[in-house]
Amino acid sequence: MTLTPSRSEFLTIRGLRCHVRHWGRDGAPKLFMLHGWMDVGASFQFVVDALQGDWHVIAPDWRGFGLSQRTAADTYWFPDYLADLDAILRHYSPEQAVNLLGHSMGGNVVGLYAGARPERIRKLINLEGAGLRGARPEQAPGRYAKWMDSLLEKPEMRNYPSRAAVAARLQKTNPRLSDERADFLSQHWAAQNDAGEWEILGDPLHKNPGPLPYHVDDVMACWKAISAPVLWVEADQTNMWDWMGDKAEGRAELERRLAHLRDVRCKMVHDAGHMLHHDQPVALAQMIEEFLGS
Numbered sequence: 001m002t003l004t005p006s007r008s009e010f011l012t013i014r015g016l017r018c019h020v021r022h023w024g025r026d027g028a029p030k031l032f033m034l035h036g037w038m039d040v041g042a043s044f045q046f047v048v049d050a051l052q053g054d055w056h057v058i059a060p061d062w063r064g065f066g067l068s069q070r071t072a073a074d075t076y077w078f079p080d081y082l083a084d085l086d087a088i089l090r091h092y093s094p095e096q097a098v099n100l101l102g103h104s105m106g107g108n109v110v111g112l113y114a115g116a117r118p119e120r121i122r123k124l125i126n127l128e129g130a131g132l133r134g135a136r137p138e139q140a141p142g143r144y145a146k147w148m149d150s151l152l153e154k155p156e157m158r159n160y161p162s163r164a165a166v167a168a169r170l171q172k173t174n175p176r177l178s179d180e181r182a183d184f185l186s187q188h189w190a191a192q193n194d195a196g197e198w199e200i201l202g203d204p205l206h207k208n209p210g211p212l213p214y215h216v217d218d219v220m221a222c223w224k225a226i227s228a229p230v231l232w233v234e235a236d237q238t239n240m241w242d243w244m245g246d247k248a249e250g251r252a253e254l255e256r257r258l259a260h261l262r263d264v265r266c267k268m269v270h271d272a273g274h275m276l277h278h279d280q281p282v283a284l285a286q287m288i289e290e291f292l293g294s
Helices: 041-050 078-094 107-115 137-150 165-173 179-189 216-224 247-257 280-292
Strands: 008-011 016-022 030-034 056-060 098-103 119-129 191-192 198-200 230-235 262-270
Touching: 008 078, 008 098, 016 041, 016 078, 030 041, 030 078, 030 107, 041 056, 041 280, 056 078, 078 107, 078 230, 098 107, 107 119, 107 216, 119 280, 165 191, 165 198, 165 247, 179 191, 216 247, 230 280, 262 280
Parallel strands: 030 056, 030 098, 098 119, 119 230, 230 262
Antiparallel strands: 008 016, 016 056, 191 198
């Protein structure tokens, strides 16, 4: 497995130290890639390896993930991701509209951002960032109670005895991962602590539920405001339905949501699950470059 070399940079973004991974040539067209929940920017390595064109790929670790600093607060607030992204784009591309890609949680963030700042986006790529089930008003009391209860206990992550054990954990979640890819991801997904154990590079606080409901209508208003062309990509063996409803219900709701995008192209990646950038990076890279070049 031949890996495209990357380099790290650290920025102070809204008071937190943010890690940003770069691939490619400075001065080449920029492509920003935003990872999902409990993932890291290095997760896009295999897609970068498969790109044929001359690109400068920029992939930050969201706050509290990877090598980026964790928040000092007791809760991660979703709007902070949008503000962090805004600061990152102003740093690297203060004047030019950008090519922006997001996976899963990152896809949710870029979809909202592209509606709030439509003039900042040249083209948008959303990899299975469809969102959650819509909240109902009667769920609010229980949701606030669950959030307050979660603040009473410190959440923890499981540690692993070796990096090989971390790789095995990744392969358990995604059996499609080859040994080489799992080994690569393990060294960016975890780090060895003073006790010699391997800790996941994700703040355990991310496991806590947030108090605010998911308002689908608000999200769709943002999607409707997106002016850039959008490429929607999903996997044929996705488990998106775990957080959108059963498959039949979720499929219908997904189609309803996609109809809010004024200029969207939909693509399917075959023989892939939700981590489609790991499962079929060559096919995904080809879709990305065809879309960006069109």
